[in-house]
Amino acid sequence: MNITFCCTHTNPKAWLQALGAALPEHDITLWDAEAPHRNAAADAAIVWAPPQAFFDQQPTLKVAFNLGAGVDALLEKRLPPDLAVIRLDDAGMSVQMAEYVLQAVVRYFREFAAYEQDMRAGEWSFRRPRQRQDFTVGIMGCGVLGQRVAMALQHFEYPVAGWSRRPKVLSGVQMYAGDAALPDFFAACAVVVCLLPLTPETQHILCARNLKHLPVGSYVVNAARGAHLVESDLLALLDGGHLAGATLDVYTTEPLPEDHAFRRHEKITCTPHAAARTLRDASVVQIVGKLKQWASGTPAHQLPGYVDLARGY
Ligand code: NDP
Ligand code: OXD
Numbered sequence: 001m002n003i004t005f006c007c008t009h010t011n012p013k014a015w016l017q018a019l020g021a022a023l024p025e026h027d028i029t030l031w032d033a034e035a036p037h038r039n040a041a042a043d044a045a046i047v048w049a050p051p052q053a054f055f056d057q058q059p060t061l062k063v064a065f066n067l068g069a070g071v072d073a074l075l076e077k078r079l080p081p082d083l084a085v086i087r088l089d090d091a092g093m094s095v096q097m098a099e100y101v102l103q104a105v106v107r108y109f110r111e112f113a114a115y116e117q118d119m120r121a122g123e124w125s126f127r128r129p130r131q132r133q134d135f136t137v138g139i140m141g142c143g144v145l146g147q148r149v150a151m152a153l154q155h156f157e158y159p160v161a162g163w164s165r166r167p168k169v170l171s172g173v174q175m176y177a178g179d180a181a182l183p184d185f186f187a188a189c190a191v192v193v194c195l196l197p198l199t200p201e202t203q204h205i206l207c208a209r210n211l212k213h214l215p216v217g218s219y220v221v222n223a224a225r226g227a228h229l230v231e232s233d234l235l236a237l238l239d240g241g242h243l244a245g246a247t248l249d250v251y252t253t254e255p256l257p258e259d260h261a262f263r264r265h266e267k268i269t270c271t272p273h274a275a276a277r278t279l280r281d282a283s284v285v286q287i288v289g290k291l292k293q294w295a296s297g298t299p300a301h302q303l304p305g306y307v308d309l310a311r312g313y
Pocket of ligand 1 (some may be wrong): 036052070089093138141142143144145146163164165166167168186195196197198201202223225242249250263273274275276277282302313
């Protein structure tokens with residue numbers, strides 16, 4: 001089997017070494033953008049945000065393993081007609097996402113930023129403890145990451161709400177489903193956490209019209225994709241006092257421009273798309289396992305992480 005590797009913003013050397021060691025019976029080559037004639041027709045590909053030229057030169061490609069959980073960068077491309085897309089399914093990301101969300105929620109709930117500020121100002125002050133039962137954390141997108149985050153929040157006894165496309169039951173989570181339920185879901189949240197895939201339905205879902213349903217003084221965490229958020233709406237709601245703070249890992253433009261208003265806003269905490277890093281060892285083990293299953297006859301749509309391209313995730 002010919003396997004090609006085309007991952008932007010990724011140093012290929014260590015990946016190719018690890019993949020080659022795990023799949024010695026297969027040819028794995030780095031896709032060469034400069035010399036298309038050197039790229040053999042591949043059966044399978046390992047990709048992250050490949051250029052359109054990659055797919056144009058691989059019209060018979062059968063399966064693409066996405067080196068990440070989100071497939072939005074693939075969905076905006078013209079893909080070979082029979083291509084199956086398989087995404088990373090956790091591979092060590094969900095526990096990192098749980099850490100990321102939990103640290104943001106705990107900082108807000110316990111008002112640690114205010115304490116730190118008071119200390120820097122030479123003060124020794126106390127705030128009245130907030131009531132945990134009034135601090136519901138709402139998770140938009142209760143899939144692989146969202147469910148792991150819910151579990152971590154429940155461990156610290158936060159009330160948890162969840163919003164998904166289809167109705168579902170998650171133990172101890174107040175679930176909401178579908179667009180019609182979004183206002184009630186937002187109204188119940190002290191913190192809303194976006195862990196949705198980016199699709200035409202979810203683009204700009206964090207806009208003023210929706211965010212205004214959050215109670216005054218609530219917080220937003222976006223660790224999914226920058227295009228979920230209307231950045232100017234967030235700034236207006238923070239500056240107008242409706243929202244108390246935001247923790248952002250993803251942006252409309254990445255890297256976040258040096259002069260972007262988010263970088264120095266006192267109510268915004270920014271990280272550089274680092275909430276849940278793709279871990280090489282865990283990812284190689286997962287992709288190799290699925291490649292072997294596929295090569296031995298398991299249909300792609302039966303592999304965990306199979307992407308329904310029509311649905312967009
Ligand atoms: P999953 O596919 O496992 O979960 C997606 C969830 O979103 C499902 O619960 C699904 O609902 C819900 N959903 C999808 N569309 C809608 C909609 N229109 N309305 C309501 N709910 C919807 O994805 P993951 O949990 O693995 O990953 C989520 C996203 O996180 C990725 O797509 C990626 O963009 C982002 N990500 C960010 C990282 C970072 O470091 N910042 C790292 C990794 C991922 P249902 O259950 O009904 O199908
Ligand atoms: C992913 C990401 O989708 O890193 O895996 O954002």
